[in-house]
Amino acid sequence: MPAATLSRRDFLKTGGSLVVAFSFGPLLDKPAMAEGAAPKPLSPGEVDSFLAIGADGTVTCYSGKVDLGTGVATALRQIVADELTAALDKVELIQGDTLLTPDQGVTSGSFSIEKGGMQIRQACATARAALVREAARTGAQNLSFGELLRGKHFSLSVDPKAPLLDPSRYRYVGRPIPRDDIPGKVTGEFTYMQDFRVPGMLHARVVRPAAIGARLLSVDESSASGIPDIVKVVRDGNFLAVVARSEWGAIKGARQLKAAWSDGSGLPDESKLWEHVRATKIVKDDVTSNVGRAEQVLPQARTKLSATYDFAIHTHGSIGPSCAVAEFSDGKLTSWSASQATHDLRKQLAAMFSLPQENVRAIYLEGAGCYGRNGHEDAAADASLLARATGKPVRVQWMRADEHGWDPKGPPTLIDLRAGLDAAGKVVAWHSQFYIPQGIAAPVALVAAELAALPHETSIAPGNILNDSAIPYAFPNILTVAHRLADTPLRPSWIRSPGRMQNTFANEAFLDELAIAAKADPFEFRTRYLHDPRGEEVLKRLQALAKWQGRASSKSRSIGRGVAFVKYELYRTYVGIVATVDVDRKTGAIRVKHCAVVQDCGQIINPDGTKNQVEGNVLQTVSRTLKEQVRFDRSRVTSVDWASYPILTFPEIPDVDIELIDRPEQKPWGVGETAAAVVPAAISNAVFDAVHVRLRSVPFLPEKVLAALKSAA
Numbered sequence: 235m236p237a238a239t240l241s242r243r244d245f246l247k248t249g250g251s252l253v254v255a256f257s258f259g260p261l262l263d264k265p266a267m268a269e270g271a272a273p274k275p276l277s278p279g280e281v282d283s284f285l286a287i288g289a290d291g292t293v294t295c296y297s298g299k300v301d302l303g304t305g306v307a308t309a310l311r312q313i314v315a316d317e318l319t320a321a322l323d324k325v326e327l328i329q330g331d332t333l334l335t336p337d338q339g340v341t342s343g344s345f346s347i348e349k350g351g352m353q354i355r356q357a358c359a360t361a362r363a364a365l366v367r368e369a370a371r372t373g374a375q376n377l378s379f380g381e382l383l384r385g386k387h388f389s390l391s392v393d394p395k396a397p398l399l400d401p402s403r404y405r406y407v408g409r410p411i412p413r414d415d416i417p418g419k420v421t422g423e424f425t426y427m428q429d430f431r432v433p434g435m436l437h438a439r440v441v442r443p444a445a446i447g448a449r450l451l452s453v454d455e456s457s458a459s460g461i462p463d464i465v466k467v468v469r470d471g472n473f474l475a476v477v478a479r480s481e482w483g484a485i486k487g488a489r490q491l492k493a494a495w496s497d498g499s500g501l502p503d504e505s506k507l508w509e510h511v512r513a514t515k516i517v518k519d520d521v522t523s524n525v526g527r528a529e530q531v532l533p534q535a536r537t538k539l540s541a542t543y544d545f546a547i548h549t550h551g552s553i554g555p556s557c558a559v560a561e562f563s564d565g566k567l568t569s570w571s572a573s574q575a576t577h578d579l580r581k582q583l584a585a586m587f588s589l590p591q592e593n594v595r596a597i598y599l600e601g602a603g604c605y606g607r608n609g610h611e612d613a614a615a616d617a618s619l620l621a622r623a624t625g626k627p628v629r630v631q632w633m634r635a636d637e638h639g640w641d642p643k644g645p646p647t648l649i650d651l652r653a654g655l656d657a658a659g660k661v662v663a664w665h666s667q668f669y670i671p672q673g674i675a676a677p678v679a680l681v682a683a684e685l686a687a688l689p690h691e692t693s694i695a696p697g698n699i700l701n702d703s704a705i706p707y708a709f710p711n712i713l714t715v716a717h718r719l720a721d722t723p724l725r726p727s728w729i730r731s732p733g734r735m736q737n738t739f740a741n742e743a744f745l746d747e748l749a750i751a752a753k754a755d756p757f758e759f760r761t762r763y764l765h766d767p768r769g770e771e772v773l774k775r776l777q778a779l780a781k782w783q784g785r786a787s788s789k790s791r792s793i794g795r796g797v798a799f800v801k802y803e804l805y806r807t808y809v810g811i812v813a814t815v816d817v818d819r820k821t822g823a824i825r826v827k828h829c830a831v832v833q834d835c836g837q838i839i840n841p842d843g844t845k846n847q848v849e850g851n852v853l854q855t856v857s858r859t860l861k862e863q864v865r866f867d868r869s870r871v872t873s874v875d876w877a878s879y880p881i882l883t884f885p886e887i888p889d890v891d892i893e894l895i896d897r898p899e900q901k902p903w904g905v906g907e908t909a910a911a912v913v914p915a916a917i918s919n920a921v922f923d924a925v926h927v928r929l930r931s932v933p934f935l936p937e938k939v940l941a942a943l944k945s946a947a
Contacts, residue, residue: 306346307413308412313354315400338350437630445850454493463484509776522714556636577675583618586680634875678725776810792818829889829891831909835904861881
């Protein structure tokens with residue numbers, strides 16, 4: 235089929251009675267607007283917000299969701315090409331530019347395809363139906379969409395009932411289309427945010443407070459006067475930075491500048507973190523599920539089990555530290571960053587500098603590492619404040635100590651669980667309590683705004699971390715409660731699979747404890763209570779993929795296998811995993827040797843990209859489970875390098891086998907973080923299978939393993 239063409243078959247399959255009203259104003263140039271053109275529509279309800287078709291048939295898709303290295307950019311182009319029957323190489327993507335792309339929400343929650351992509355697909359379906367109608371009205375035959383539209387606006391609302399292309403006619407969706415960003419990344423030609431430059435740009439480094447909450451008492455600017463590249467020392471309240479003509483000049487200036495700080499506000503004793511969490515004021519209780527009479531039934535159970543699980547504070551640990559460039563010109567601010575929430579960042583920067591939102595433009599450039607709210611937005615605030623202070627474009631590149639010490643953290647999670655079995659080994663009741671920070675929809679506050687006492691959000695975040703505290707199993711009596719805490723030790727944020735990973739860890743490991751008490755196979759035990767055909771199929775296929783033959787029977791061996799399962803947020807993507815571990819009884823070190831994963835995410839857009847995401851989920855979460863933990867003293871984060879915050883190394887990477895269940899007739903669900911949720915529990919369950927000790931505290935450090943072995947001896 236030629237690029238974006240009409241045919242009689244297209245016309246007959248469209249159906250409906252949509253009336254097209256074309257506007258004949260000029261299309262927008264890409265990526266900037268044509269001189270004198272009307273502002274580009276940005277409402278998610280308008281086709282023109284998402285699409286432009288040039289006279290040459292080139293299709294430009296405008297996406298508010300961005301590619302964080304997940305391959306979303308390729309997948310979105312596949313969706314657009316199929317829905318408009320266009321050639322893939324004629325589809326271009328502009329992403330995360332607040333001047334040009336609609337606000338589709340934060341790129342998070344594995345929603346880039348499930349929600350953002352489906353908005354774009356429906357806009358494409360509306361456009362295709364409209365163009366077919368126009369062809370019929372005008373008598374046009376064998377014209378491309380570009381020739382028919384002739385570079386004009388659609389001026390159409392997205393029709394939620396516009397018929398989608400039948401999956402049998404897909405040319406690209408469902409195929410492993412190679413990602414077009416990979417060649418440049420392999421050769422070093424790809425422009426990451428860290429590589430971006432603008433003419434006349436200055437460089438800056440922020441001088442961090444000596445402690446969290448410290449006040450800047452004095453600065454000796456003469457201490458850095460011997461560095462010829464320095465342009466300015468900027469002090470704004472407790473915000474302090476050195477701006478120079480070269481990056482090395484900024485680094486030397488920040489190191490050499492002498493400043494005096496007050497003591498910090500104080501952090502809890504790290505060794506008593508969980509006592510601190512349990513003692514924190516509870517703001518409210520969220521009951522996430524309530525079936526039957528769990529609290530009344532539990533005391534009468536024949537066998538009663540209880541356990542407490544905890545999940546440490548994690549940092550993002552982005553391989554490429556956060557970076558941003560900002561420029562003030564004629565009272566307008568332009569910010570380039572790797573923020574996965576450019577529309578939210580725009581609002582924050584506008585509030586920070588008391589600007590109308592239309593005077594702030596936030597532009598996304600891919601950074602080297604993200605998955606959650608890391609330091610990119612904070613770097614953007616740093617650069618913006620310094621651009622205002624100098625009147626020049628300023629680039630701020632964080633150092634490793636900035637990234638580990640000052641990015642917002644995944645908060646600590648504490649979970650208490652109780653359950654009961656009857657005489658036949660059947661679960662009669664389940665009760666769980668989760669201690670997690672209070673969360674609201676507001677973005678995480680910007681450090682620069684806080685230090686400079688500029689307008690900013692002061693509320694605690696993140697929200698939605700109570701997802702997957704409820705369970706997918708049909709026990710007769712269930713009560714799951716999230717205790718929302720008034721505060722948390724370090725500035726909290728979202729990190730890959732936030733809440734879902736911590737909550738699923740506790741649920742699936744404790745479920746394994748129940749299966750052992752019931753003397754049941756963990757696959758059979760889960761299937762017994764699942765009552766969900768798609769979930770049951772995932773477990774059945776996983777059992778075959780992993781060649782499951784039951785638990786280990788010998789207490790002398792050190793190799794074990796564990797299973798975990800999740801129906802993500804109880805309504806979408808199903809994932810099951812079997813992890814194989816080898817536990818060194820002498821050192822306490824755990825080696826994850828192999829993971830088998832089966833995933834059902836509905837319709838698969840790009841199977842190769844989906845497998846990439848599953849693999850990435852597994853590897854990153856093995857690292858988080860075995861190694862990662864933010865360390866701190868009473869005033870600051872102390873794990874500010876890779877020695878004090880180690881991550882998984884290449885020799886430690888496990889083999890991963892993946893089976894995907896494709897359902898072309900179903901809507902696609904998310905894959906960017908779903909498989910991460912099941913990894914910690916599977917490792918815990920595998921360790922128990924290997925050495926018969928239960929690990930309930932992430933990370934599973936060697937000293938914890940040795941202590942558990944000693945206690946069980």
